[in-house]
Amino acid sequence: MRFIEFGATTPTAGAHLKPLNGIGKVLMTxxxxxxxxxxxxxxxLALAVPAIYLMFGMPVVMRQHGWSGTEIGLFQLAALPALFKFLFAVPVQRVRLGSGHFAHWLLMLCAVLLALYWQLGRENLIDDRLMLFTLTFAISIAATWADIPLNALAVRWLPRDEQLRAGSIRSAAMFLGAIVGGGVLIVIQARQGWQAPFWLMGVGLVLGMLPFLALRSWTAPRMAMDEDDAPEPCVLADWKGFFSQPGARQWTLLLLTSFPFIGAVWLYLKPLMLDQGMALERVAFIVGIVGGLTGALFSLIGGRLIPLLGIARAIVLYLLVALGALILLTLSIWTPLEGEAWLIACAILVAAGMGMVSALMFGLTMFFTRRQRNAMDYGLQVTLFTASRLAVPVFAGMLLDVLGYGGMLMVLTLGVLAAFGIACRVRETVARSTQPMLAGRDESA
Incomplete structure (x- = not known):
């Protein structure tokens, strides 16, 4: 009788435990x-801050120390390595550094960055123009290169339906990096001296490296499972294979057109507001801090809304927000409406639209990165994105000199309108091509 009672109660107790175990597994995942x-x-964030600090924050300090406008402009050439990310991706994809080689690539390049921080922070180089440019150029190479294995690991470790969120978080990190590198570190340097920002950037990088050191062994079985044992194709075949994916050509057109025009507007917002009579400190606070926080917040919101809206609707809706922001900003320049409130509201709306669009772009970049070609596909897409992002502001600057702010904003608004038209045509193709990726999510995640 005891045996019967024991046998009868045991399955009941197990039945109560099974749902708890399932909930526990879900929570752990x-x-x-x-x-x-x-x-x-x-x-x-740690990889974005040094480039932003040195190339967008430091010009204020350079001007204080007698640098000419030409010298400051030429210093921006230190950003050129970003255009060659597709080439940096080749050794990351093909040169194996043992099991978990992407993590090893990331750690090695971060170690190079730390060495460059130490070299740059040893003494004040603001008057040694050549050495400052050389070390900044080297930091740009190392940070650009390290970005490839980092985001290749994101594609490999995260299930497909988490990669949109990863894109929104990355977009938010870029906006926060602009606040830290373009504002906070400049203040710290003014108060604590030349070395302080480099120490802080080094500490932030080390804090990020430590988890990857611990996770190297965890990556080994997943990498072994995902790796393709077939012979590596040539590099050109790899790039051609990217464009052979369903929807890849339509996505590339969207990638080239969706962000650069609103990004160029954001770049010229500070000069525009200054020329409208606003004080420098007020412009820096509104665009640099409030705008940056707004962009980061709407990057996160945009990432959360994509699964609810669906990719096809999100593509059109986010570009519509960007288009509306640029129309209102253009009207604020053309119409006799006066007062800072209207201009500030337009600037905040531009930041919100840019945050939503960039979250979508970063997320879909991961979607169109093949698991067997993580580094190559990611590097190629980011190179295309960077080339258009750098080219449009140069064109916009020429328009500003010829047509003024009103004419420049009108042309950039037409650019976003064209991107919106492209989005309406390709959205269904891009959305359909992501469905198999979402269906093929990692079971082990």
């Missing part, structure tokens, strides 16, 4: 994914 998302977000 979500906590692991959240930890990975935060880790990738932190590392994207």
């Amino acid at each position: 979500r906590m692991r994914l959240l930890g990975l998302q935060l880790l990738f977000g932190w590392m994207n």
Whole structure:
């Protein structure tokens, strides 16, 4: 009788435990994914801050120390390595550094960055123009290169339906990096001296490196499972294979047109507001801090809304927000409406639209990165994105000199309108091509 009672009660107790075990597994999985998302977000921030600090924050200091406008302009050439990310991706994809080689590539390049921080921070180089440019150029190469294995790991470790969120977090990290590198570190340097920003950037990088050191062994079985044992194709065949993916050509057209025009508007917002009579400190606060926080917030909101809206609707809706922001900003220049409130509202709306569009672009970039060609596909897409992002502001600057702010904004608004038209035509193709990727999510995640 005791045996019967024991046997009868045991399955009942197990039945109560099974749902609890299932809930526990779900919670553990979500906590692991959240930890990975935060880790990738932190590392994207740590890699973005040095370039922003040196190329967008430092010109203020340079001007104070007698640098000419030409010298400051030529210093921006240190950003050129970003155009060659597709070439940096080749050794990352093909040169194996043992099991978990993407993590090893990332750690090696971060170690190079730390060495460059130490070299640059040893003494004040603001008057040694050549050495400052050389070390900044080297930092740009190392940070650009390290971005490839970092985001290749994001494609490999995160399930497909988490990669849109990773894109939004990365976009938010870029906006926060602009606040830190373009504002906070400049203040710290003014108060604590030349070395302080480099120490802080080094500490932030080390904090991001430590989890990757611990996760190297964890990556080994997943990498072995995902690797293709077939012989590597030639590099040109790899790039051609990217464009052979369903929807890849339509996506590339969207990638080239969606962000650069609103990005160019953001670049010229500070001069525009200054020329409208606003004080420098007020412009820096509104665009640099409030605008940056707005962009980061709407990057996260945009990433959360994509699964609810669907990719096809999100593509059109986000570009419509960007288009509306540019129309209102253009009207604020053309019409006799006066007062800072209207211009500030337009600037905040531009930041919101840019945050939503960039979150979508970064997320879909991961979607169109093949798991067997993580580094190559990611490097190629980011190179295309960077080339258009750098080319449009140069064109916009020429328009500003010839047509003024009103004419420049009108042309850039027409550019976003063209991107919106392209989005309406390709959205269904791009959305359909992502469905198999979402269906093929990692079972082990």
